[in-house]
Amino acid sequence: MLQKIAPQTLRLLALVAVMVLITLFFASQISGFLNGRLFNRISSSVAIMALIATGQTLVILTRNIDLSVGSIVGFVAFATGLMVGHHPDLNPIVLLVFSMLIGAGFGLVNGVLVAYARVPSIIVTLATMALYRSSLVWFSDGKSITTESLPQWLINFPNTVLFSLGAMEFRAAFCASLVVVIAVALAMAKLRPARQIYAVGSNPEAADLAGIDAARVVLAAFVLSGVLSGLAGYMFLARYGTITVVAGLGFELKSVASAVVGGVNIFGGSGSVIGAFLGAILVDLLENGLRLLPGLSEFWREAVLGALILAAVATDTVISRRLAAVRAARAQKEALAAREVAP
């Protein structure tokens, strides 16, 4: 039975099961945990993180990492706020493209340095994380974007309720994010260039010999990560309204956490954006649950969160290794049986 399900699907199902268990645990410990407010809070926050984690996943699949996403989100949020403040009647779509283009520019810088200058991505993006953040400080001159300077449609957009199930509101930001994630997921499964992302991460040398331009694939992954971070910056601006120089701080690690919790192999080659999306939800669920858990001080919250993420990834690794071993053993047995039959 298990043999029939693809390993990737099995991982996602396991993730959902873990999510249900954690929800039940919190519900048993916290009175009134399960309510519409919780869903709304998590979905609003995941709307932003899911986009970043999706971009991060594309990069991780190619055996790289993008630590500059948090700074890109901050910079784009600020620049977009400034832009719309000066031109309040700007078309929303044009503004969106503006945000994504800035993100793409930052992603392009990362990508060129990693793919063509051959500098390890952890070094490149560690540096650009600081550089992009510093340029935000310089560019903003220490000032902040405030809600007053933004047009009403932008502030209203993320909280517009498209439909609701009981007390659970499906707001525009979350739905938009969901659409993007699903679109990327479909593209990753169905498009030829996307398959090359997996190929490059799975075996770079073989990809080269198979005639795949690995540098271009890596570049594309970084640019897409930049675009998605730019999109997230737009959403961030719309949700919070107030943007300071610390906007998006720490998002890089949270996006990596979402991806690995979601079963994306940190060494590249396997994983899915749906997994990263579920991972983002799981991380947020834990954060929210721990915040409400009685008797857990704020001081310990981060530590428990870290431990739980570690436990989730370790469990996942152990389970998938076992599974792989079982499958390999079975395949070998079948091969031996086949050889016995053959003369």
Add this chain to the structure above:
Amino acid sequence: MTNPTLALRSVSKSFGMTAALSDMTLELFPGEVHAIVGENGAGKSTMIKIMTGVYQPSSGQIELDGAAVVLPGTKAARLRGVAAIYQEPMVFPDLDVTENISISSTEGLVLHRGAMRRAAEALIARIGMKLDVDRVASGLTLAEQQAVEIARALSQDVRVLIMDEPTASLSAHEATELRRIAKSLAEGGVSVVYISHRLEEVFQVADRVTVIRDGMHISTRLVGETNPQLLIAEMVGREVGNYFTKMASTARDEVLLSVHDLGVAGVFQGISFDLRRGEVLAMSGLIGARRTDVALALFGILKISSGTVSYKGAPLKVASPRDAIAAGIAYVSEDRRKLGLAMALPIRWNISLATLRRYLSALGLIDVKAEAGMAEVFRQRLNIRTPDVEMAVGMLSGGNQQKVMLAKWLNMEPDLLIVDEPTRGIDVGAKAEVHDLIRAFAAAGGAVLVVSSDLPEVLAMGDRILVMREGRQMAVIEAADASQERIMALATGQRGAA
């Protein structure tokens, strides 16, 4: 006569001052299996890389169907129908068989799983394999991975297929299968280039054979017009009496290791032999015979579940490689790259890795001088060809890497040396040197267990030969009574041969 599909015309390639290929000329005709033999470093890899567009010739030209072409990269070569498969298959472990086969295709933006799957099945069937195209590549055997690679090449209408040491890691059964595939591809009009260190298989599979030495073309003949002795003479540039000389036994009376009815649950069982000091016991068998697992059990990596092992007259107690090393047992792995050497680190560091404790000063710091002195001694004794011992091991040729690995374990001064495939993928000259080193160790009073798939090697080195098949011991035979045919008969399960 038809035109050659691909031809090299006076191709030279140099790296800095070193000439890797000089004035190389080669013609590949449709429908032929063309074997290329030569020692390691003779220029075979450089030649493949030029034919597949990885390198550009420094001078001379490549012709396809009689017209000069430039192949600026592997993709360009593939599009023109030139592809290569290697000893280590180049598959994508995270992708399934279908995806692996179709990865090089450039048609269309959207993938059609159904069509891809049918195409993959057809290609697998065309090379006469049985393989579930939905399996993920990481779970495939080496032979299956190679089949996937061949299918991938076929999916692009390959016209010249270069097989670089394709059977080096395969069992005899799988190797036969692969040679059959090579032949059938040639019958279908493909030019197959077959590179191999196993001369006997060259005579089984090839129509013509080219010898290259020191980057130069030495000869191209029909296989019917040459023989192994002649090929070896041309490869090394001198006459060689036989593959390897049979070594005289140096066995003493003292039994060092006595294994009785040894087993590891689910892996192997019923292994019994005595090993005396000065003796070399060769373990032969096909891939999957579990010879390496016997070695791993003695080295403390696999947990022994039945039987007794006495060592130096007392029961052997090893629960980990650390215990084994402490007891004077060394295990030289078959996999240099993964388990044997730290490729990026200097020779000196690699040699002292297992014995670093000895080179510590009073303060617990590494005594670099003593360490370097020891490494230098081994460099000379083992004739490791390198300018100095600070060179990264990855820069050395396979044969020299093997010597560094041996040096690392000999430096431990073990009593029992277990060597697994000591000469895989290294050239004939280096093989003989490695054999001499191992015999010298035995002659000095050590006991040696050699696991090898190379029958001439087993016959040359072993004082006695233990043949295994699928986790069982088939027989232990004296070298004097052994022959390739008899060992192969035992390894394939004909008990009567014992």
